[in-house]
Each structure stands twice: as C-alpha cells, then as structure tokens.
Amino acid sequence: MQSTLRLKTILGHLRVNTAYHEQVEKLSQNSCCASAPLIQDKEFRYTRNCSLLSRTEKQFYEDNGYLIVKNLVSEHVLNSCRDHFLDLCNGVCPLQGMFLMKEPSLERQGATGEHLYYKVQDILYDNVFSSYTALPELLDYVQCFTGPNITAVHSMLINKPPDAQENTVHPLHQDLLYFPFRPADLIVGVWTAMEAVDSDNGCLVVVPGSHKNGKLHRHATQQFQTGAFKTFYGIKDMQDTEVVPLHMEKGDTVFLHPLLIHGSGPNRSKRFRKAISCHYAASECEIINVENNTEYKDVARDFEASASKSRGVPFDFATIMKLRCVVVRGSEGFTAL
Template sequence: MKDTIGLISQEDKEFYKTNGYWISPVLFDEQEIEEMRQAHDRIWSFDYDGDGYPLEEWRKSSNPKMLRKIDNSWWINDTIRKTVTSPVLGRIAAGLMDSTEARLWYDQVIYKPGTGTSEKDALSPGNVGWHQDYIYWQCTNTDNLVTAWIALQDTDLTNGCMSVVPGSHKWGALEGSDAFFNRDLESVKARIAEESGKEWKEVPLLLKAGQASFHHALTIHGSGQNYSEHPRLSVVAHLMPHGTAYKNRGHNVDNIRLLGPRPKEGQRFDNEYFPAAYSEEMQQ
C-alpha cells in the first residue's frame, strides 16, 4: 500500500467539501487486491478466521443474482481487518473530515453478481437504492463521517459502479433517503428529489482496481445493474472523526450494542470494537 504523502492536497479537500465525494489514486497493489478477492471467497463460504461471527452474518439467497452484503467482516477475516484499519485510508479520511483521528465505524464486504446481459432490468436484484448513509447512523452525534469504497476490479457503469449526487451532503438528512434495499432507482430518485426540492445530477464514480472513492455520510448515492459476466467486488470502510459519541435519536443501529449493555448519551465510540485507523498521536 502506498504512503499518503502527496495523495491528498488542500485542493482535494476543497473538492470534497464542495461535492461530498473524492476519488483517490490507486492505493492498493495487485497482490493486495488479490488477497481481498480471496477474502471475499472465504467469507461467502463461511470460512472465518477465529471462532467468532460478524455483526451481521450473510444469509445465502436462492437468487444467484441477489446482492450480497455483510457487516463487520473485520471480526472474521484478517485481510479485511488489515484493509479497513489501514493508516492510508485512515489518514485520508481524517484529512477529509478535518479530524485528528479516524476510527472504524464498521465495514462492509459487498458482492454484486453479474447478469451477463445488455438488457436493463429496472428492478435488478443487484441494484442499490439511492440513500444517505447517515439516515442509518443517527445514533452518532455528528454527520461528519466518511465512507471509503475500494474497487477490486476496474469499475464503471457496465458492472454497476456507484453514482453520487454532488453537493447533496449539504441538503441535510432526508427521511426518504433510507432506500438501500429499494431496487427501483427511478421511484426513489423521484421521491428524494421531491423531498429535497433540489436539482438532481448524477455522477458515476469510475474507478481502477485498487482505487477508492470517499463520500460524506450525507451524500446521496446508489448503484445500478452489473451487466458484465463477472461479479463486482468491493470492500467498504465507514470511518468516523475524533470524539464521535452516542446520541439517542431513536435511529439506533446494531453498533450501539458494542458500547455495552447500557449505553449512555455522550458515550464515545472508542473502544476495541471501533479501532483507530489513524490518529496524530500514533504518528508521534
């Protein structure tokens, strides 16, 4: 993995602040990409490192074209752990969040099967509906979280790349944007556009293998069908800034259980379940 020196500039940070996303140079080499692809194979085969289980275990579907997603796979795969807590991702995320630290909120390993067809399926089981991540994370006291989405192959519209709506991180939290599992992209877009009252513009994030896209927790994003013969593989790290703490807004996710049996307002997400990928103290 490359050093971050020179990889993110003040201009990059300004682009992120304006648009709510940023695309990195290639961060991972061919060997690291292959190791992450092998991690995918092991995870979907329930071949775990250690005797524990992920926070959310993958359940095999009878539909081979259904999107696969698993949360907190760093608990059960050493390669994923190394990737999502890497100082490179951490330093970039800290820079984008204007934070002295970047901690792992949680990770996701995502497998989008190929359909092997040129015909568009408006309700493809591989679609990811337009959504804002923060709608699911309102148990945090800040919306200043960032997601790093790592491509394990060249990724574009032909194999279902992610698209974002630039500037939508400035629209606030939209209740209609909780549609990760809604495959009808057009109806979700219409609903969010109506609620926001803003002009809708989509930008596809075209990545080379080993690149990562970073987006703000309020940036609206989604992805469509994978028309290729091969699955689209990715590893995703959700990272949070220094001082992120629990806030009871009635939108709690499974992660609050990791604070203990009786989480309290203001309790920081800074224990062993939320490892630091980067902090200024680590560099001293």
C-alpha cells in the same frame, strides 16, 4: 443473569481480539503521519489542516462531497481480501462474528459460493480484512477528514454477482442514516474498487454537492422483485434525480461525506463487481439520542430487532454501533463502554 452472561460473552468476542489489535498496532507504526497534529482548516469546512490533500482536492471535496484517489490500495491487499471473501463464501473458514448475506433471487436459482453472496459485513475484527481497514496509506487520507484520532465505525465487502440484475441496485441514500454520532463533518466513507467498476456492472453514482445543505432526508426500505431488503434504505421521492457515475479502476478509492446522496446501479454484465468499504469517524464525535428522532426511527428499529435475534440479547441502536466500532489510530473516544 443468563442475559448478562451472554452480553459479557459477546463483548468478549467483539472487544478482545489480541491478534487483531497487534495487527493494527503494527500497521500504525508504518504510517508516515500517525501522530501529526491536525486542526480545522480555516479555509475549508469539510477537511482538516492536512498537507496530504492539495488545495484543488480540498476544494473539489468541499464543492462535491466526494473525492477519488487513484490507485491508493495495492493489488496485494485487495487480492488477499478477495481470496478471504471467497473462502468465507465457500465455508472454508469460520465467520467469527461477521455476517454473510445471500442474494435471494440467485439462491432460488441454486447459486452457490461467490455467485450467491452479495455482502459480508462487520469485518473490522477480522485479521485479513484489517489489512484494508487499518491500512496506513488509507488512514493517512482518512485523517484529512476526521483528524488524528480515528474510529472505524462500519465495514463491509460488497459483491454484485452477475445475473442478479435489478436486484443489485442500491437506491439513493445517505450514509449518515446509519450513524448516530455527530458532528457529521467528522465522518467519512471510504469505498475501494476491487476490480474495474463502470455503469455496466453497477458502479457508484453520486449527486454532487448534495451534502452541503446539511439535511438528512427521510429514508424508507425499498421494494425489489424479491421483496423488501430491510438493510436497503432509500430516500423517499428521489426519482428523476440527475446522478454522476463513478467509473473506477482496481485500487481506486473514493472518500464520501456522510450526507452525500449516492447509490449504485444494477450489475447487467457477466462480470462481478466487488468493492470493500469502511466508514470512519473522529473519536471525538458524540453519540446522539435517536429515540424520538424521526429520521432514525425505522433503521434503529430494524437494527435492534436484527441484533437481538442474532445475538440472543436485546440491544439499543447506540450500543450496536459502539460494538461495531474499533479505534484504528490515536485515542479512544465515544466507543468506550
């Protein structure tokens, strides 16, 4: 009985946020094409029939698995999200279900605030961060990959502090590892630079075209000087792989296919490297059974252990992902509980 009450309380916190849903509805009303019917583009596999993307852009995404749109997100939105992140780091405002993650090597050095935390995640239900995750200009591009019914499935703001160096590496991986729903072609990752990013402060790196074979590679947790980060999975045996660095300016946004192999380098500069990111899926996607799936075995176990510990009740991987999701445009689908 007590576990049931706890679960109901958690669902209440995660599902009932009137201010948040009012914000999403208000933002959606400002969209230029929120109700535009989209169908599969007959010429391209990985994009929908959307006029917002040029044929050249569609072909680039088709061939490479990523697409950069310059200056898509305004300074106002990004500065608001940055200031809110700093308030969270400094304990000025409550987390309200979000998770702040410390960089262990810097914690041992006595770092505090912005210099200590490398990520805040599960930001979808936050009223400030939703100005990004439900941004109409962003969703107009997202639906070129997902169609008109869009569910946000994972969200975070990533901060690479200076002086952490090799511990800020994110090994080569595929995002589909974290998403137990299909089809993969109706999922897209969105990553926006909150300041100039380059090879010195740890920009994204990609393996162009690696999405095309349709394979989800076997991943394992990676070892760093500070030990194993349970949430940092990397593809096994990916040494000496040629990558392309993505140098981006503030507001530039990259759209990533979930099977694209990518990662990020270390921050060896004296600058910060902040980015805000969200993954979206078509609401028509379906949850898959990962119980006997070798690719998902390790990550599912770690997610379930972490969620059960932090929330006080047991969760399975699929339920965890459903609770993280929110419909940001169109009709609800696979997240209905």
